[in-house]
Amino acid sequence: DGGITQSPKYLFRKEGQNVTLSCEQNLNHDAMYWYRQDPGQGLRLIYYSQIVNDFQKGDIAEGYSVSREKKESFPLTVTSAQKNPTAFYLCASRPGQAAYGYTFGSGTRLTVV
């Protein structure tokens, strides 16, 4: 089955640690996105990538980093510089230029302990 997979589902981070959230898709989609979701708020864009080896900052990129070395993969690293990382993180992908709807993964809940 084609889809977009996020792992792990739950992740715990100690203060000062970097952690990496995985996002893999086998949909052959060109564009991939990372969003952060907090209670009572809409989705906020962290980073996005339209093609391999290229990515752009979204609205809340500070404290995060990404890479896009393969079309299928768009990992997100939450660095120690992110002061309030506890949130639900969603990865999404979109087929290409003529398609506008996103397909979402099932999310990763990150908690700082």
Place this chain on the structure above:
Amino acid sequence: GESVGLHLPTLSVQEGDNSIINCAYSNSASDYFIWYKQESGKGPQFIIDIRSNMDKRQGQRVTVLLNKTVKHLSLQIAATQPGDSAVYFCAERPGGNMLTFGGGTRLMVKP
């Protein structure tokens, strides 16, 4: 489950009734709109979309209405079922290939 949307607007309906969820979008240049459903602890799922050259589109038990004059989008769910309980949010495409997402409404279905 995931505590998404603790402080979201909530719509409570009786099972079997029709539900109407509203969304005010921000950009008059937006030409494409989507409704997503998000169940607790899961990622959003596509429900239905509509382009700006239409004012109504129907799917299975769902209808989306678009009023460009007042920048308003609504999702109607017929014969609401317990499985419809979720957070619903709209998204608009103001330009380029990016979507902008609304804050969401929690739908609670009473048996």
